[in-house]
Amino acid sequence: MQRICVIGGSRYFGKLLVKRLQTTGHQVTVINRGSTPPPAGVEHFVIDRNDEAALTAALDSRTFDVVVDQVCYTPVQAAIAARAFAGRTRRYVMTSTIEVYDPATAALPAVPAGTPVPEPIVDPAAWLVAMDLPWHDDGYLEAHYAEGKRQAEAVFVRAGGFEFASVRSAHVLGGGAQEFTGRLAHYTGRISRGGAITVHTKALPTVFIHYEELADLLLWATTAEFTGPINACSDGPLDVHDLVAIIATQAGREPVYRTVPAGEEASPFSFDRHYAMSNARAKKLGFSFSRTTDWLPGAVAEALTTEPSPTA
Template sequence: MNILVLGGTRFFGKKLVELCIENGHNVTILTRGQSGNPFGTKVKQLVVNRDDANALSQALSGTTWDIVYDNICYSPNEAHQLSKLLDGKTKKLVFTSTLSTYDINSTVKTEEDFNPYNYEIRMGEREDFSYGEGKRQAEAVLFKEATFPVVAVRFPIVMGENDYTRRLHFHVERILQDQPISFPNIEAKMSFITDEEAAAFLYFAGITPIEGPYNATATDAISLQDLMRLIEEASGKHAKISLVGGDEQSQSPYGIPADWYMSTAKAEAAGFTFSHLHDWLPALVKTLVKELK
């Protein structure tokens, strides 16, 4: 198949491209070129800033795709532009969405908790919205405007050794350095997924006939308190936890006021089997502790 990946040079986007190559597909990556091309001649690269509508239109002129993966769409304007440019050019779009489309209110989230098909659209750029609202708006635009099948994959926080956001790294480093970490609710539970499993589900979403929104996360959830204990056990250090206030530098990037995790029943019914969070998280924590000591 001919596959186009928007944003495929780092983290789970890179894993997705590697998976497509391994399965013998013809892969093109579309990037700004800032992260280079880690795949060499195994892929074709289009160096384009997606915010430049004319350049993006020119880059996609005369192309057709079996699957397009968009990992870097954050606003309704970007979604609208892409849905127009891909009209008649692709058989399917897989859009990377987020757990942030759901409210944080301690209930286990199912896909029905956010319905993009009847969500009111407000056009704008990414800076006009919060991260979660930008993704909600992008989903709504794609599902209402696209003339081709669309899958919106709602990921929680993605973890991995090569996470450029370094969110898990933050906690490991603060504990190793005896620095405080502040949480609004350390008993709150969260969902997580690895970069490899995120890539695997994106690939699955592209090659199977599913459409619509799908949650994708490792099964089960973990409290932030238990996550800190994993780091303490792996490092032999005691975490300095603050539950009230704290300066900006100490605030956990995982800080949430209540449980925030998802059900994967819909994806599992479609045929995908997810890993169990506790089968890989302790090993990842140990690896990061060893690397960062």
């Protein structure tokens, strides 16, 4: 049994992670703003993580074996957490994102199209941190989501005081109504109603992960010994046409497409640039991934079940 603190953990795969940590016998503490209470038996602090004084006071003399940070989006938040948990935890795991590799958001080393992107392409130890940017502004943060995650990783790597690992998650799907991004629902809704899916002329593949598999990987990461970033994605990249074909088959409809050139806005998961990740490092460390095409039909079925029936 370990003492594990989860920051966030109130919804989707974070909520599932808390349940699985508890089921496997760990002593769990959850820190969030109180939107959803954790399961019975889980210690819960309702705190705004941006309030360093309140966070430090609530932690008091508590120590943890591992902290799993589900909701760190900026270097400012990372710096607050690094100070608050210095000397209070042996290991710190941050949930990051595939978006750190998006070449549209930063000048990154070129990777040939079709070559899965490895972790060293974005090295947090070498990444520039700018604490004075308007990270507190919601609009700025939304527009700079990928950069916020890159800089947050960089802050933790340099902080010292604990082992640090980041889990760079692929696009997360599954869970039906739980799936708060709404991206799969976008597709099931439009295809069920015969609406057009906007795609790029040359849409490139990306990678996905089921929300339960991501919870499993984060559970594994709490007891693993690796440090630094790992990519988390199921086997088998798909492009938007592959995704739509699976959804259309489940919905019993023929897909309708509208094509736009590179650089123009398209439907979610239609990408005109390459940044599909490699999961080779996680596999080498001992985690086994499923294939996207094994779980995606079930995730689509869940989404269709929660989708209102199309009108006649």
